[in-house]
Amino acid sequence: xxxxxxxxxxxxxxxxxxxxxxxxxxxxxxxxxxxxxxxxxxxxxxxxxxxxxxxxxxxxxxxxxxxxxxxxxxxxxxxxxxxxxxxxxxxxxxxxxxx
Numbered sequence: 001x002x003x004x005x006x007x008x009x010x011x012x013x014x015x016x017x018x019x020x021x022x023x024x025x026x027x028x029x030x031x032x033x034x035x036x037x038x039x040x041x042x043x044x045x046x047x048x049x050x051x052x053x054x055x056x057x058x059x060x061x062x063x064x065x066x067x068x069x070x071x072x073x074x075x076x077x078x079x080x081x082x083x084x085x086x087x088x089x090x091x092x093x094x095x096x097x098x099x
Contacts (some may be wrong), residue, residue, distance in 0.1 A: 027072055028097060031073065031075055035075065037076070038077075038079055038080040039055070039059045041080070046087055047093060050087055054090075062082035065078055
């Protein structure tokens with residue numbers, strides 16, 4: 001479950017989001033909502049091609065790469081881009097499940 005921390009409406013590191021996605025970085029509620037939406041869109045795009053658990057893992061890796069972003073408003077955009085790139089690489093390599 002999402003866990004609010006303080007009055008700034010940021011979320012505690014390591015909190016779990018719907019669908020198995022974990023965000024181990026602190027982002028405000030708006031950024032988290034946008035990330036969740038982006039990941040849902042990616043799951044729809046790759047439905048039947050890549051297991052949802054694998055998409056969650058790849059998205060988590062993307063989120064971690066962006067954890068210290070100076071402009072968190074761009075994090076959802078880049079999470080989407082990095083996750084899609086990695087998933088396409090996995091599909092092209094014939095590995096439908098990310099490791």
